[in-house]
Amino acid sequence: MEFLSNTVTLSRMQFALTAIFHMLWPVLTTGMSIYLIVVEGLWLKTRNPDYYRHARFWSKLYLLNFGIGVASGLPMGFQFGTNWAPLSEAVGDFLGSIIGFEGSMAFMLEASFLGIMIFGWERVNPVIHYLATILVAFGANLSTFWILTANSWFQTPAGGEMVNGKFIIHDYFQAILNPFMLNSFLHMFFATLETSLFVIGGISAWYILSDRYSEFFAKSFKIVLAIVLFVAPLQIYIGHASGDQVSHYQPTKLAAMEAQWETIPAGKSANWSVLAIPNSKAEKNDWEISIPNGLSYILELKPQLSHPVLGLKEWKPENRPPMIGLIYYSFRVMVGIGFFLVGLMLWSVIQWLRGKLAPHVLAQQKWLLRAWVLAAPLGYIAIESGWIVRCVGRQPWTVYGQIRTADAASHLPAGEVLASLTIITVLYSVLFVSALYFGSRIIRKGPDLNLPIPGHQIKTVIATESVTHLPDSRPLEAQQ
Structure with a gap:
């Protein structure tokens, strides 16, 4: 229980909790906003x-x-001033402006037009409403851009x-367009979109399996599948490109991801470790299953390496990432889920081409629909991993390479950090239970298929008033 008296460890745990929960x-708002643009566009057309x-x-x-998301995200920003003040002082000229851009450009844009998107159906022109939906989606994904810009700069300053x-910025645009930025943003953009699509598809599959609104949710299921057909394979490709960047800019991280202890020189082949039990003390893997030449093909698409793959032993223990096993298996969970979702997409497309996804027979594809229900939370797990x-x-x-984590933390009493960590844990637990409760209520209730279409009510009222105020053409005797 030594970590309870270590301020740096407690501050890291608190930031990890807030980041993972937030x-x-x-994830769902950024990805689902794209889906909302699609379905509203289909309605207008x-x-x-x-x-x-x-x-x-x-x-x-x-x-x-x-x-x-708003409620859970507030503690994250405050921690830069409370738990990580030396970091903020050192890099605040850049980090502060990027976080400010995220709040003023992205969040405010999304929040400003959200009210029109939710409550403006009968109050604004349909085209204006669609523009509001597009701006909400743009704001949500612009937020992802700025957050990934800041985090990518931490990775490749x-x-x-x-x-x-103190980090002095000489070229602001070079800082924003740091080597990790583009692939990191694209990887996260498609991750949120893919996760949201499988959540929508999984909920739709659950309704169809439950024989509730089957024809209605068959539409959303097919829309999701049509988009996933492009998104899932593209996400694998971008993830591979991100891995190439890691091998170039952060070789220690690559060694940890692969639990590679020994350096593999150029001209040799590198096996890919599928499963292993890393042992940091002994600096080896106690047990391992590997694929011959697998890592060579992953990194360079050929059996022999053109460049060496550095092993963890090349660095002193204090300069290596901690928790090698956590990094090693988190990477495999992420990759495994990515390929599972691609496989599910292919299975679904095959059934679609066979005519098995027509509304009147879709409910018969029980195993396929169950797989979609199972896939609904997997995107979250992959993103967190x-x-x-x-x-x-x-x-x-x-x-990376500039400020060590031990030097970035504020010098606070461990008891105070533990107290704030405990309070945040309780509050987040309440938020999580509340979200599950209200989310399940929305899903159990289902859609309102009698919801009037915008414009129809106005036309009906006008028509009714016109009929009511027509002059009575009957003879006076009949009117009396």
């Missing part, structure tokens, strides 16, 4: 009321996730230099 909610009612139904889950313990690899694998550095 990330659950923007076809005037099919089902698409309108899909937009209304899924926007309820969007609003719930937005609210929990660029655009300046450390001077007397990926962030563990990304951030724990960066250790012992907060700003």
Whole structure:
């Protein structure tokens, strides 16, 4: 229980808790906003009321996730001033502006037009409402851009230099466009979209299996599948590109991801470890299953390496990432889920081509639908695992190669950090239970298929008033 008296460890645990919990909610809002653009666009084009009612139904889950995301995200920002003040002092000129951009550009844009998107159906022109939906989605994903810009800069700091313990920016755009930024943003963008699509598809599959609104949710199931057809394979490709960058810029992280202790020189083949039991004390894997030449093909698409793969023994223990086993298996969980979702997509497409996804026979595909229900939470697990690899694998550095984590933490009494960690844990538990309760209520209730279409009520009222105020053409005697 020594960690209870270690301020740095407790501060890291607190930031990890807030980051892991907060990330659950923007994942769905950023990805689902793209889906809402699609279904509302289909409604405007076809005037099919089902698409309108899909937009209304899924926007309820969007609003719930937005609210929990706002509440859970506040402690994260405060920690830069409370638990990580030396870090903020050292890199605040860049980090502060990026976080400010996220709040002023992205969050405010999303929040400003969210009210129109949720409550403006009967109050604004349909085209204006659609523009509001697009701006909400743009704001949500712009937020992802700025957050990933800041985190990528921590991974590959660029655009300046450390001077007397403070990072001085010489080229602001070079700092923003740091080597990790583009692939990191794209990887996260498609991760949130893929996760949201499988959540929507999983909920739709659950309704169809339960024989509730089957024809209605067959539409959302097919829309999701049509988008996933492109997103799932593309996400694998971008993830591979991100791995290439790790091998180039952060070789210690790559060694931890693969539990590679010994250096493999150029000209040799490298096996890929499928499963292993890393032993940091003995600096070896106690047990391992590997694929011959597997790592060579993953890194360079050929059996022999052109460049050496450095092993963990190349660095002193204090300069290696901690918790090798956690990094190693988090990476495999992320990759495994990615390929599982691609496989599920292929299975679904095959059944679609065979005509098995027509509304009147879709309910017969019980195993396929059950697989989609199972897949609904997997994207969250993959994203959280990926962030563990990304951030724990960066250790012992907060700003890679520039500021060590031990030097970035505020000098606070351990008891105070433990108290705040406990309070945040309780509050997040309440938020999590509340989100599950209200989310399950929305899903159990289901969509309102009698929801009036915007414009129809106004036309009905006008027609009724016109009839009511028509002059009575009957003879006076008949009127009396």
